[in-house]
Amino acid sequence: MEKIEREKYRTSSVVALLLGASTLVSAPASKPCALGYYAYCSWTPYSTLICPAIAGAILWIDRRRS
Secondary structure, eight states, X not given: OOHHHHHHHHHHXXXXXXXXXXXXXXXXXXXXXXXXXXXXXXXXXXXXXXXXXXXXXXXHHHHHHO
């Protein structure tokens, strides 16, 4: 597999992890998240788990293709 293609997989997984971490940041919002505080994402506990799962799936696909 080309080096550029591997970089795309790794970059995509890092972006997914950063997006998952950003859901935990508290911010002014119209309604509280499921954990009880106001955050950027009202699905905070779920999206925080989904984003790393997506990152793991991307890395798993990268390893399977190589």
